Amino acid sequence: MTLRLQALYAVAACTAFAGSALAQSQPYEQIRPAPQGWTVDLGAGVLYRNDSNGDTGSKTTVAPWISANYRDIVYLTPIDGLGWNVVKADDFRAGVQLRPRFSADDIEGLTLDRPGFGADLAAYAFKRLPGNVVIGGRVSRDVTDVSEGVEYYASIGHQRITPVGLLNASVYVRGGDSKLADAYYGVSSTEATANGISAYSPGGGVQGAGVSLFLLVPIGDKWGAGGLINYERRLGDVADSPLSQSDDAVRAGVFVARRFGG
Template sequence: MTPARLSLVTIAAFALAPAALAQAAPENSLAFGFALVPDYDGSADYSLRPAINGSFSFGDVTLDLRGTGLRADLIAGPVAAGPVLNYRFGRSSDVDNPQVAALPETEDALELGAFVSVPLNGTVALSADLLADVSGTHDGVLASLSADWRQPVSDRMAVFASASVSAMDANFAQTYYGITAAGAAASGLPAYAPGGGLRDAGLTLGASYDLTDRTTLTAAIGYRRLLGDAADSPIVQAGDRDQMTLRLGLGWAF
């Protein structure tokens, strides 16, 4: 397994509700926990990694830290929108699958983009984000859409769900799912040149419980199914196109 590190989460570190569904609460929050996640995209092996999530308000501006992503909501009101900065971990040779371990390593990437989250009512919001590589690692683009739902079931407990889908361009696909001739010779996997298109679809289910007025315990389980050229990659075929995550976190509001 890979060494423990902050986990990258497409939706949120502990699958908490988006800004558009945030409950009336103190302006700042910080959560720490652990996530059981695949070693790399398409892996059948899992690692337990630390995770962090936070929200900090500065007047009409709200900063949301979600795993390795930082969002700035620049719009006052129910609609949330603004820039996104994301750090994407690469794939190292320190993985359990010997064929994937023999492939050239993928460097970490820094991505910049924008997001918008629009509430449909008090419990449902639609969100979209677009990320582009600015580090020269994959020189690609990734777009995501999600529908998020949150419903209180008691004074202290709420349940939530999120359904998502993402799409990638050919540059992103080649970096994370492609295999060059040199990589094929080193690993024994066939050479593969994927194109852009749908990357995955996923569903997250979870619950949060207020231990005190300012302390919340959150647990979530997530499922993603890799699609299209991502699923057809020999890297994924050597692992699993069905990806699970388990998350547990403790948060404080202040």
């Protein structure tokens, strides 16, 4: 190993959680040994959303960051929810998740029955290819009677160590059935009359495609900071909804956390 590679490895390995935070459900190459017991990451983050879940405005939220991991088998994160790697091999992972689905914001100037906070039960599988490229996807269904809809998601991603930290880049496509689309982008006849807009009942199919970048940076031995930026383009029937005045969605966030255990 060259001195440069040793330095890059040290940048990522010295952080308490840089390796595991992105690898719990996806089998990227391990940059540090898997935890032998429980680890808990506590911190805080700021998330900016523009035109998210059908909202036509923007919103900035400050929230705590809480995640936990048991030997890369059972894990909890704000993004993936509660997960279990039923199959955990070096280059393949498959499992189940109980994923949060956050409530849709009100749309300024309209009186609508917007979906509240819910949860999806998901099954996933991801495979690592040469070059530390991971492909796979998941299928999930609402289990909280918010939409009773089904969503599918497929992605291809790459992860590498940089002089700054651990960088993950991915592109994805997502879709769903008509129940999911209607819950977030449909307009009933009653809502149409009350708001002076057209009634709309979207069908199922591809709903969006996007790209995400996620950077994890070590701060000493037990602390780390991260940043996320995500751009998504709406597609299909949801893009034609009167609730989607822009087909572009942007999300960005930063967080800092400390690891306990491990």
